[in-house]
Amino acid sequence: MSTHIPTPSTPPSVAAQIARLPDLPMADIKALWQQLVGGETPTHNRQFLERRIAYRLQEAEFRKVDANLLDRNQRRIASLVETGKVKKRDRDYRPAAGTVLVREYKGVEHRVIATADGQYEFQSRMYPSLSMIAREITGMRWSGPLFFGLRPPSNAKAKPSTKKRGAR
Known part of the structure; x- marks a missing residue:
């Protein structure tokens, strides 16, 4: 070495x-x-x-x-100046080249590497999206960023009420 x-x-x-x-x-x-x-x-x-x-x-x-990094950051700055709030992430967010994403699914550890050209390497094959890899792993359609923990799950489901009922 x-x-x-x-x-x-x-x-x-x-x-x-x-x-x-x-x-x-x-x-x-x-x-x-x-x-x-x-x-x-x-x-x-x-x-x-x-x-x-x-x-x-x-x-x-x-x-x-990553030639798009500066563009993404400039859009985030413009959004911050305009709205006064920081958005969580751009929709086109991609991990930096070389980032290794690890996910355990059904007892098997899966590793994905983000490449400089915006693709992902998984099991020595190139994929254009994390969603394709998640589908390859699970056999079902998944949001790749959600599957690999880059995005939190949405809170679309209503949570059970935590209000206490009054005594009669």
């Missing part, structure tokens, strides 16, 4: 870059800010700057992996 050692041609991972932010001199933090955000730093609060730089590093890296 080989280990990945960063060289001048392969920069350190985003996680490694973020992990070393607290150890960088303030001058380097300001230089990173200018490189990633542009302009002068809006504050001298180091924690604020580190958090924003970490966000920008992740944004740049994950935009490469």
Whole structure:
């Protein structure tokens, strides 16, 4: 098993870059800010700057992996600004590439891997949706996101009344 050692041609991972932010001199933090955000730093609060730089590093890296991620986030931000409320998830929500979804069904553990192209790998085969995989596993039509726990069950069924009846 080989280990990945960063060289001048392969920069350190985003996680490694973020992990070393607290150890960088303030001058380097300001230089990173200018490189990633542009302009002068809006504050001298180091924690604020580190958090924003970490966000920008992740944004740049994950935009490469999932081109739709930025669009989805911009729609969520627009919705928040418009309504003042955060929606739970977009309807087109998909887990990040590399996410492993695990579900036990009838005593058998099933593993699904989200891929960068928006599909899912299950038992060495590619599927365009989680619902197709859930149907493959159960033999019935299921909401894939519900089956794999990405979405909570709806509360469509009325709950029994919890009111106490008065004594006669």
